[in-house]
Amino acid sequence: MYSIIKYILMLFLASLSLVSCKQKQGDKIKVGFSQAMTTDDWRKQMNSSIKIEASLQPEVELKISDANNNIEKQIDDIERFISNKVDVIIVSPIQSKPLTAVVEKSIKAGIPVLVVDRKIDGEKYTAYLGADNIEIGRIAGRYIVSHSKGSCKIIEITGAIGSSPAYERSLGFGQIIKENKRIKIENTIHGDWEGESVKEPLKAILLSNPNIEYIFAHNDRMALSAWETAKTVGLEKKIKFIGVDGLNTVNGGIELVKSGVLDGTILYPTGGNEALKLALKMYNKEPIAKNNILNTIVIDKNNAEIIENQMDKVDQQQAVIDSQQGAIKIQEKEYASQNNLVRLLSFFLVIILSLTIYSIYSTISISRKKKQLERINQTVIDQNNEIQEMAQIAQKSNEAKLNFFTGLSHEFKTPITLIMSYVESLIENEKIKGTTLVDEVKLIHKNSNRLLRLINQLLDFRKIEEQKFTLRTSNTKIYEFTNEVMTNFKGEAARRNIDFQLTCKNKNLELFIDRGLMDKVYFNLLSNAFKFTPDNGKITISIIENHDNTVKISFKDSGIGIPENELSNVFNPFFRASNNNKNSSGIGLHLSKEFVLLHHGTIELKSKQGSEFVITLLKGISHLQPSEMINKEENLDVTPNLISDNLDIETELNVVNVVSESEKHTLLVIEDNIDLVAFLKAKLSNEYVVHTSDGSDAIEKAMEIVPDIIICDINLVDKDGYEISKELKKDLRSSHIPIIILTAQSDKESTLKGLQSGVDQYLTKPFSLSILKQSISGLLFNREKLRYYYTNNIYRIEPESKFGNQEQSFITKMNDIIKLNVENPKFSVEDLADKLGVSRVQLYRKVKAIIGINISDHINNVKLEKAAELLKSNNMNISEIAYSLGFSSPNYFSTAFKNKFGISPKEYKSSN
Numbered sequence: 001m002y003s004i005i006k007y008i009l010m011l012f013l014a015s016l017s018l019v020s021c022k023q024k025q026g027d028k029i030k031v032g033f034s035q036a037m038t039t040d041d042w043r044k045q046m047n048s049s050i051k052i053e054a055s056l057q058p059e060v061e062l063k064i065s066d067a068n069n070n071i072e073k074q075i076d077d078i079e080r081f082i083s084n085k086v087d088v089i090i091v092s093p094i095q096s097k098p099l100t101a102v103v104e105k106s107i108k109a110g111i112p113v114l115v116v117d118r119k120i121d122g123e124k125y126t127a128y129l130g131a132d133n134i135e136i137g138r139i140a141g142r143y144i145v146s147h148s149k150g151s152c153k154i155i156e157i158t159g160a161i162g163s164s165p166a167y168e169r170s171l172g173f174g175q176i177i178k179e180n181k182r183i184k185i186e187n188t189i190h191g192d193w194e195g196e197s198v199k200e201p202l203k204a205i206l207l208s209n210p211n212i213e214y215i216f217a218h219n220d221r222m223a224l225s226a227w228e229t230a231k232t233v234g235l236e237k238k239i240k241f242i243g244v245d246g247l248n249t250v251n252g253g254i255e256l257v258k259s260g261v262l263d264g265t266i267l268y269p270t271g272g273n274e275a276l277k278l279a280l281k282m283y284n285k286e287p288i289a290k291n292n293i294l295n296t297i298v299i300d301k302n303n304a305e306i307i308e309n310q311m312d313k314v315d316q317q318q319a320v321i322d323s324q325q326g327a328i329k330i331q332e333k334e335y336a337s338q339n340n341l342v343r344l345l346s347f348f349l350v351i352i353l354s355l356t357i358y359s360i361y362s363t364i365s366i367s368r369k370k371k372q373l374e375r376i377n378q379t380v381i382d383q384n385n386e387i388q389e390m391a392q393i394a395q396k397s398n399e400a401k402l403n404f405f406t407g408l409s410h411e412f413k414t415p416i417t418l419i420m421s422y423v424e425s426l427i428e429n430e431k432i433k434g435t436t437l438v439d440e441v442k443l444i445h446k447n448s449n450r451l452l453r454l455i456n457q458l459l460d461f462r463k464i465e466e467q468k469f470t471l472r473t474s475n476t477k478i479y480e481f482t483n484e485v486m487t488n489f490k491g492e493a494a495r496r497n498i499d500f501q502l503t504c505k506n507k508n509l510e511l512f513i514d515r516g517l518m519d520k521v522y523f524n525l526l527s528n529a530f531k532f533t534p535d536n537g538k539i540t541i542s543i544i545e546n547h548d549n550t551v552k553i554s555f556k557d558s559g560i561g562i563p564e565n566e567l568s569n570v571f572n573p574f575f576r577a578s579n580n581n582k583n584s585s586g587i588g589l590h591l592s593k594e595f596v597l598l599h600h601g602t603i604e605l606k607s608k609q610g611s612e613f614v615i616t617l618l619k620g621i622s623h624l625q626p627s628e629m630i631n632k633e634e635n636l637d638v639t640p641n642l643i644s645d646n647l648d649i650e651t652e653l654n655v656v657n658v659v660s661e662s663e664k665h666t667l668l669v670i671e672d673n674i675d676l677v678a679f680l681k682a683k684l685s686n687e688y689v690v691h692t693s694d695g696s697d698a699i700e701k702a703m704e705i706v707p708d709i710i711i712c713d714i715n716l717v718d719k720d721g722y723e724i725s726k727e728l729k730k731d732l733r734s735s736h737i738p739i740i741i742l743t744a745q746s747d748k749e750s751t752l753k754g755l756q757s758g759v760d761q762y763l764t765k766p767f768s769l770s771i772l773k774q775s776i777s778g779l780l781f782n783r784e785k786l787r788y789y790y791t792n793n794i795y796r797i798e799p800e801s802k803f804g805n806q807e808q809s810f811i812t813k814m815n816d817i818i819k820l821n822v823e824n825p826k827f828s829v830e831d832l833a834d835k836l837g838v839s840r841v842q843l844y845r846k847v848k849a850i851i852g853i854n855i856s857d858h859i860n861n862v863k864l865e866k867a868a869e870l871l872k873s874n875n876m877n878i879s880e881i882a883y884s885l886g887f888s889s890p891n892y893f894s895t896a897f898k899n900k901f902g903i904s905p906k907e908y909k910s911s912n
């Protein structure tokens, strides 16, 4: 852009210089004309003709200076021309002598001088132009000689003394007159070229000498004045007047001849136009004559008319030329302004063209660059796509690997659960109690527990990566919490003589923490500390309350520490310190950090003597979202696999409920892991009748058995646990059966999916047997409560829409059918099952499950309710009511009625 502006500026300057060059070329030829005076018409005509000629020469710049008949001024005027360095000077001198020097000066200055009309002394001028004044005097003399009758007296009136025409005219005139002895110049009057100078001297002469026949005046103005003077003395007709100049103007020589005032006049051309032509020739250094003589002629009454006509024509042509000149000047002006406009337009055209070229150039180069950029862009997009594809492939393969490991980890959980459950049973088994076997079994339990922890870490790592963790904090006394976790390490500390301490000034200090996650953090840090602290070492947990609303929990050990240059890496996944020779997954610290960050806290490591991990947590709840806080009771998601926990389980396990076989509730376990099935069967058979299915016949079995509870795994061969649950909950025959999902998938989505499929309880593996048992009895208890409700509100059960429960609608529908057929003695249970679309057995089991009594009893109850209604109406007697409701005898009706309401029908009727 800068270069194009430069280019336009250059163009502009070039245009300007073009204009200025043009002006230089058009430099005019300066011609200075020093005119003696302009008081008379001859001089005016001279000026006019020189101007006309100049106007015909566009290169000429004519400057006329009028000396006003003042010799000093004329000298000054010429001096100015010289100093202004005009190219040529034309001088019409007032007098000859005084101007000689200044003309010579001009010649010396290199300015040529053309002298016109009157002469200067000497020859130091470039050229002279004018008529031959001696000849004019001679012509006048000859005219008088030829027109006189032999003799005559003449008065000569000369021009101003000192001017060459006066001298020369007089000289020539005298030469001719002298030749004729009878013709005599009686008097000579020395005029000054103007009429006034004539009057007085002439009058005096005429008065004293009235016989004068001719008066020759050196110009027409003086001749007219002589005529006027003669007239004053009455001699104007007697005397003949001859003048010089012969101007074709008002009172000019020609008019005076025509009017008879003058007898004749000798033409004395001004030579204005010839003077300018000569000046140009002088400027151009063309060869010219020194003396350029203009022609002259006598004008008398014979040719005055013709000459006047010719001169008129010349004047007319002059006028035409004048007007044409005027028109040309206007056109020149127009041309000049148009020329300027054209130049301006050309300039702008050049700019527009330049800009157009530039914009075309720019457009082309922009489009080229655009194309280039597009190509680069496309390449980048292609590369990006390639990278994305590769990233996707990498991610997919990574996902696949992770899914494989996650799946595998889930798979590991079931056998570990089994191992641990059996081991827990073994620990408390009376047969091995007190033997060395117990220690070995505890070792198995400890290592299973460790394995489980590692698997959980792997699963947590995946969960953190997928950002699936949500904080579930509850208000926790941190001292108690720490102490509880420490309990698990106290045995090891004692065994290895490690000084294991907790310091905390405020034992009531409360923090909102996710106890499940923080338990994992503590376990990690403590496991590490114990791993790297030698026997007889020291491990201290310090809880310090800061002034800035934070709490520091420090885990300090006297172990080997971590090299300083590796400190920043310890929280990176899969990091292992260079001085660590022990087995390590490398994700424990990474997970710990992520869990602390979830709490909006920080964790840092100091390692000088041993290692010190410092967790900083915020007090209060302002940093937590409402969704990140739960009730204290809910936050029990702590791995229930510690021996202490399991002792409780076993305590419960060992409580043998003595339940007769017929009173036992029925369970259906849908699980494809044979070991787990065997374990559950072994542990639950005391209290429940346990049926099993590997999943392939789950629905059929559920329909056939109509169990009181279903325990179902998720990952099954045919249909998964969600599908089975959904189907069972949809079917009227099984919709009432509570379902417990038992799965290794503990993430939120899986739980949600389980609940959406209608399951009643969701337990994750490894599960605590006590929790499972608790869940079963809890669900059965709830079922009992519901049954109580149904039994006691048999006629007030709300329609399904209100409670959204299939069972309610089932009972309502069933009751409606019974009520419709209550007076039909042939209406059987089979008819009812048919109308409800279930089998007799299913109806029996479903009704038993929901309302706790068998269907025939329920129908009887409905009949008895109806009987009570009829007894109140008092329209029928007891026998009629008994038969109408299908009772076999009034006695049987009375017994049944009394059983239900406590009073006989008779008493009931009379009480109402």
Ligand code: FRU
Pocket: 040, 042, 043, 117, 118, 159, 163, 165, 166, 193, 218, 219, 220, 221, 244, 245, 268
């Ligand atoms: C004009 C004039 C003419 C005459 C000439 C002589 O000023 O007086 O009439 O012929 O000068 O120089």
